Amino acid sequence: MTQDTTPLLMMQNLQIEGLSEDRWTPIVKGVDVTLGKGEVLGLIGESGAGKSTIGLGAMGYVRDGCRFSGGTVHFDGIELTTADRETRRNLRSTRIAYVAQSAAASFNPAFKLIDQHTEFPVRRGLMSRKEARQDAISLYRQLQLPNPEEIGFRYPHQVSGGQLQRAMTAMAMACRPDLIIFDEPTTALDVTTQIEVLSAIREIVDQFGTSAIYITHDLAVVAQMADRITVLRHGSEVESADTASMLNAPQEDYTKSLWAVRSFTSAKKAAVSEGQTPVVSLKTITATYPGMGKPVLDDVSIDFHAGRTVAVVGESGSGKSTTARSLMGLLPPVSGGIELGGAPLAPDFRKRSKAELQSVQMIYQMADTALNPKQRIRDIIGRPMTYYRGLKGRQLTEEIRALLHSIELEPDQYINRLPSELSGGQKQRIGIARTLAAAPKLVICDEVTSALDQLVAEGILRLLDKLQRDHDLAYMFITHDISTVRAIADEVVVMQQGQIVEQGPKDQIFAPPFAPYTGLLLSSVPEMDPTWLDRVLCDREAKRA
Amino acid sequence: MQHLFRLFVQRLALGLLTLFAVSLVIFLSIELLPGDVAQQVLGQSATPENLAAFRRELGLDQPAYTRYLSWFGGFLQGDLGHSLISGLPIKELIAERMYNTFFLAGFAALIAVPLAVVLGVVAALYRDTTLDKTINVVALTAISVPEFFVGYILVWLFAVELGLFPSIANLSEDASLGDRIYRTFLPAMTLTLIVTAHMMRMTRASLINLLALPYLEMARLKGASQRRLIVIHALPNAIAPIVTVIAINLAYLIVGVVIVEVVFVYPGMGQLLVDSVAKRDFTVVQTACLLFAATYILFNLASDLISIASNPRLLHRK
Numbered sequence: 001m002t003q004d005t006t007p008l009l010m011m012q013n014l015q016i017e018g019l020s021e022d023r024w025t026p027i028v029k030g031v032d033v034t035l036g037k038g039e040v041l042g043l044i045g046e047s048g049a050g051k052s053t054i055g056l057g058a059m060g061y062v063r064d065g066c067r068f069s070g071g072t073v074h075f076d077g078i079e080l081t082t083a084d085r086e087t088r089r090n091l092r093s094t095r096i097a098y099v100a101q102s103a104a105a106s107f108n109p110a111f112k113l114i115d116q117h118t119e120f121p122v123r124r125g126l127m128s129r130k131e132a133r134q135d136a137i138s139l140y141r142q143l144q145l146p147n148p149e150e151i152g153f154r155y156p157h158q159v160s161g162g163q164l165q166r167a168m169t170a171m172a173m174a175c176r177p178d179l180i181i182f183d184e185p186t187t188a189l190d191v192t193t194q195i196e197v198l199s200a201i202r203e204i205v206d207q208f209g210t211s212a213i214y215i216t217h218d219l220a221v222v223a224q225m226a227d228r229i230t231v232l233r234h235g236s237e238v239e240s241a242d243t244a245s246m247l248n249a250p251q252e253d254y255t256k257s258l259w260a261v262r263s264f265t266s267a268k269k270a271a272v273s274e275g276q277t278p279v280v281s282l283k284t285i286t287a288t289y290p291g292m293g294k295p296v297l298d299d300v301s302i303d304f305h306a307g308r309t310v311a312v313v314g315e316s317g318s319g320k321s322t323t324a325r326s327l328m329g330l331l332p333p334v335s336g337g338i339e340l341g342g343a344p345l346a347p348d349f350r351k352r353s354k355a356e357l358q359s360v361q362m363i364y365q366m367a368d369t370a371l372n373p374k375q376r377i378r379d380i381i382g383r384p385m386t387y388y389r390g391l392k393g394r395q396l397t398e399e400i401r402a403l404l405h406s407i408e409l410e411p412d413q414y415i416n417r418l419p420s421e422l423s424g425g426q427k428q429r430i431g432i433a434r435t436l437a438a439a440p441k442l443v444i445c446d447e448v449t450s451a452l453d454q455l456v457a458e459g460i461l462r463l464l465d466k467l468q469r470d471h472d473l474a475y476m477f478i479t480h481d482i483s484t485v486r487a488i489a490d491e492v493v494v495m496q497q498g499q500i501v502e503q504g505p506k507d508q509i510f511a512p513p514f515a516p517y518t519g520l521l522l523s524s525v526p527e528m529d530p531t532w533l534d535r536v537l538c539d540r541e542a543k544r545a
Numbered sequence: 546m547q548h549l550f551r552l553f554v555q556r557l558a559l560g561l562l563t564l565f566a567v568s569l570v571i572f573l574s575i576e577l578l579p580g581d582v583a584q585q586v587l588g589q590s591a592t593p594e595n596l597a598a599f600r601r602e603l604g605l606d607q608p609a610y611t612r613y614l615s616w617f618g619g620f621l622q623g624d625l626g627h628s629l630i631s632g633l634p635i636k637e638l639i640a641e642r643m644y645n646t647f648f649l650a651g652f653a654a655l656i657a658v659p660l661a662v663v664l665g666v667v668a669a670l671y672r673d674t675t676l677d678k679t680i681n682v683v684a685l686t687a688i689s690v691p692e693f694f695v696g697y698i699l700v701w702l703f704a705v706e707l708g709l710f711p712s713i714a715n716l717s718e719d720a721s722l723g724d725r726i727y728r729t730f731l732p733a734m735t736l737t738l739i740v741t742a743h744m745m746r747m748t749r750a751s752l753i754n755l756l757a758l759p760y761l762e763m764a765r766l767k768g769a770s771q772r773r774l775i776v777i778h779a780l781p782n783a784i785a786p787i788v789t790v791i792a793i794n795l796a797y798l799i800v801g802v803v804i805v806e807v808v809f810v811y812p813g814m815g816q817l818l819v820d821s822v823a824k825r826d827f828t829v830v831q832t833a834c835l836l837f838a839a840t841y842i843l844f845n846l847a848s849d850l851i852s853i854a855s856n857p858r859l860l861h862r863k
Contacts, residue, residue: 061766064757092768100766105759110781110857120767155857 008076008178008211009035009058015070016053016062027053029235030071033213037178040205040212042226042243044219044258046453047424050235051215055181058213059096060088076178093120097172101184103164107156113164114152117171126175139170142207143200161316162193166200173204179211186221190315190480191524198224198526199537217453219258220526223247224533231255243530257455259528264458266465266488269308271505277342278303279474280327280360280442285336287326296322297333298499302476304442307468309475311489311506313482313521319498320478324444327476328360341441358388361440365447367427371419377404377430378415384438400437406470407433407463425456429463436467442474449484461488482525486510494518549853549860556849560842567838568617571831576609578827582629585825603629616828620835630826638817638829643836645716646806646813649729650798653736657798658791661741665748665787670775672753681749684742696735696808703731714809732809736802740794747790751783784855792848796841 016028028050035041043051056062057073060080073080075096080088092098100106108116117139118132127135133152140148143166156164165185172180185201186194202225205212214225222229223243230240231254239252250256281304287297297319304310312320325331327338329349338345340359346352361384364370371380381400385391391399401411407429419427428448435443445464449457465488468475477488485492485506492510493503494517502515509518523536583599584591591599600606604615619626625635664684668677687695704712710730720728752775755761764778803815810816814833821829853859 056766059766063762089768089770092766094768098763098766100759100763102759106763108760108764108778108782110855155861157858158861 006077007034008037008039009033009213010074011054011058011071012074013071014054014057014073015068016050016057017067017069018053018063019065024067024069026069027066027235028057031232031235031237033058033230035179035211035213037211038209039228040214040226042222042229043213043215043232044217044222044229045232045238046217046258046455048234049232051217051232052183053235054232055183055213055215056098058179058181059092059098090124093177094124094126094175095177096179096181097175097177099165099168099172099180099182099185102188103168103185104156104161104188106168107164109156112153112155113159113167113171117152117167117174121174124175132174136170136174139173139204140167142204143167143170144196145170160193162189162197165189165197169197169201169204173208173210176208177210179213180205182212182214182225184216187216187218191482191526192315192520194221194526195524195533195536198533201225202533218526219247220528220532223528223530224526231258247528247530264461264465264487266309266461266490269490272305272308276305278339279306279341280304280345281339281342282323282327283337283339285323285326285333285338287322287331287333289331294498295334296331296498297326299336300326300495300498300500301336302493302500302503304474304476306441306474307472308490309468309477309488310491310493311477311479311485312493312495313479313485314495315480315521317497318495320480320495321446322498323495324362324446324476324478327444328362354388358438359441360444361435361438361442362444362446363428363431363435363448365450367424367431367451368419370431371427371434373419375418376415377417377419380419380430381433381437384434388438403433403437406436406467423456424452425459428452428456428460432460432463432467436471439471440473442476444476444478446478447480450479450481457484464488482522494521552853552859553850556846560846563842564835564839565617567842568620568835569613571834571838572609572613572616575827575831578825582825582827586630616831620832625832626828628821628826629828630824635829635832639814639833639836641718642812642814642817645811646799646802646815648725649732649736649802649806649811649813650795652726652729652733653740653798654795656733657737657741657794658744660737661744661791662748662787664741665745666752666775666780668745668749669752669756669779670771672749677749680745684745687738688742692735692739693804693808695738696732696805699731699734700808703734712809714811716812729811732802732805732811735805735808736798740798744787744790744794748783748787751786752779755779755782781855785852788848788851788855792844796844799840800837 011031011033013030013032014028015026015030017024018027031050031054033041033054043054045051053062053066057068058075060073060075060083062068068081071081075091078087078091107113114133114136117136118129121127121132121135122129136152137148140151145151145163145166151159151163151167159167169185182201186197189197198221204210214222216222226243228240228242229246231238231246231252233254238254239246239250246255250259282300282302284299284301285297286295286299288295300319300323302310302312302323312323314320322331326333329347329352332347338347340356345356349357378400381403382396385396385399400415404411404414409426409429414422414426419430422430431448448464449460452460461484464475467473477485479485489506491504492506494501494509494515496517501517502509510522514522523539526532582603583596583605587595587599597606604612616626625639627634628638664680668680671677700712703710711728712731714728714732716725716728756779761774761778764774769778799814802813803818805811806813806815807819814837818830818833821833
């Protein structure tokens with residue numbers, strides 16, 4: 001880390017406001033950030049902490065409907081909040097670059113990757129088009145993209161998420177900027193892909209001595225990437241220190257609570273007694289999408305027992321959600337069978353009776369989109385009660401109130417609200433309540449905590465655990481997050497490419513010796529130890545050799 | 546490429562199916578119209594024998610489905626049939642008119658389409674400024690006024706007051722191109738005023754919708770200027786919605802010219818259609834209607850294909 005005397009970037013008392021309901025409300029409330037040349041700063045915080053807004057502010061950019069309302073941003077001697085558009089524009093790409101969270105959404109679908117890469121090096125006159133292309137290819141090679149000669153000539157939709165994220169890092173490097181803002185670059189990726197992207201980013205940032213601001217909500221990730229960490233909450237700094245001391249000795253209570261978040265583990269349950277009939281049983285089901293040769297589910301068998309949680313883990317495209325869709329009758333299996341309490345269940349949901357439909361219910365990942373924004377909580381929860389259980393009038397209202405109680409939302413306060421008047425965690429609680437309103441036997445939880453902050457997610461896990469005990473529910477818990485599985489699962493099913501690669505009790509799956517794929521999955525989960533990434537990469541190198 | 550070809554064939558088949566359905570609707574509606582051609586042609590004094598003979602001669606005594614099959618079958622083979630009234634081949638009647646209508650529509654489209662897209666881009670570029678609002682107000686005013694009224698205002702201004710262009714767009718068959726343009730200028734302007742607003746607003750709206758997307762924010766963060774952002778980064782992704790609206794408006798230019806043609810006494814399809822309805826010349830009416838429908842379907846087919854070609858996801862598969 002070569003540290004110059006003058007910092008590259010200095011934000012002092014930065015304040016940014018956003019327009020909401022015709023009033024300017026503060027988003028960033030006076031944050032100081034100093035970044036030396038070649039330094040990597042981690043910005044960490046939960047959603048709404050203002051991380052991205054600060055990151056963009058470092059580029060002298062605010063989103064539409066936001067404005068700088070105070071403080072300064074000095075980039076290499078230039079004050080960006082007062083600089084004219086032209087000046088700010090000319091700094092971008094050449095001196096400050098940005099890597100967005102979702103590379104898939106941030107590449108223009110209409111152009112080939114390499115044309116997007118070379119756009120600004122060529123326009124700014126830094127290279128000829130031919131040189132820029134050559135340079136792009138060599139960057140692709142350094143970032144370990146497959147077929148570096150050819151991959152740039154594809155359109156974004158023809159390239160996988162992890163590869164796009166690396167291509168975007170390459171694009172940020174195109175003009176060899178002094179500073180790159182990484183805004184949650186691996187959040188949307190699978191763990192095994194994340195590890196490759198992290199190491200690629202770290203290597204190239206090291207090599208060119210680029211300064212970086214690394215924004216994430218994942219502590220373990222930031223521990224691998226940053227020299228220093230700043231913790232943010234509600235637009236203000238909580239504390240700031242170098243990575244080692246921040247991890248080992250956080251000062252503030254809020255930071256400590258973030259560090260301690262994965263403390264929850266469900267109580268161990270007695271083993272299933274021999275001969276007990278599962279609530280729902282999948283028997284060697286195979287499913288295909290019309291017009292596709294290869295089955296999306298291949299010979300999948302899982303038993304779901306009352307009062308127990310089966311966690312289905314795997315990366316995107318492994319068939320986790322497809323298994324749920326088949327179980328629900330949305331994608332009827334082509335062979336194999338589904339049993340409900342030992343009796344066969346029709347493969348197609350249209351042919352299932354109301355009572356059969358009632359017994360399997362689902363909680364969705366995005367509570368935001370799964371709740372009708374025009375319906376009040378009373379109707380959202382009341383509708384399945386009326387439909388499945390025939391509740392009406394006073395009895396219905398009482399039941400709704402009791403249910404709101406059990407999900408820890410005060411009925412008087414919440415029963416007449418609209419979803420837009422709830423926080424993310426509260427919306428997910430309503431999603432859970434709507435599912436319970438049907439009085440199901442098996443509940444499918446599809447990535448129910450992935451969109452939530454860690455503290456909130458932990459609350460949801462605790463609630464699900466309590467409800468399971470109260471109602472003797474069977475859970476099918478679909479997730480890509482291993483720590484969630486460790487917290488809540490009784491049995492684990494590991495899936496890859498539509499097949500089950502391993503299944504069994506949690507303790508057995510998560511203890512050595514590991515099956516090869518499970519081992520890879522487990523070792524890819526970032527740990528809070530700043531040397532974790534080096535260690536894993538070293539191990540893998542050694543194994544390959 | 547193979548899958549593109551399949552898409553094309555699919556759309557084409559769908560178009561033909563639509564044409565068939567439309568032909569049924571046209572034929573049945575005309576069957577339901579009151580009035581008797583034979584009576585119309587031969588007059589009140591015709592004897593029942595004469596009327597019957599006349600009907601037999603024209604095939605009107607045949608059951609409806611036979612007449613439908615011979616009409617639609619003929620149409621598909623390019624035989625448009627004969628006028629009931631004059632007995633002339635419809636092809637001859639229509640050819641010149643069709644050409645005139647397409648000329649007028651093409652003239653209007655040549656001005657309206659580029660104008661609308663440019664205005665839409667400008668409005669998106671300067672969104673929420675006075676310029677944007679002015680463009681919107683003018684365009685909306687033009688679209689809100691009935692087309693005959695727009696026509697009369699233009700006549701009053703350019704023909705009566707300024708005396709620049711003729712108020713009647715009568716054409717002789719051998720008119721030169723320059724003369725044609727001169728004579729059709731006012732009707733073309735009228736049509737332009739009517740169709741521009743719709744296309745302009747769609748262009749503006751599609752562009753502004755895109756601006757919130759991450760890849761356009763990315764373009765800004767790479768340092769693209771507003772103009773580059775809109776024209777280079779956003780416009781290629783807005784082609785599909787814009788082309789769809791252009792197709793609808795082009796079809797309208799051809800199908801919807803009836804009133805404008807009447808206002809300017811222009812010898813196009815619209816005039817012919819109006820005259821033929823008045824004369825109960827049903828074969829001409831139904832053939833003209835079917836030609837309009839075919840045009841409409843053709844434009845939509847073209848816009849579908851352009852939309853597909855503008856989408857790399859469909860053009861370049863994984």
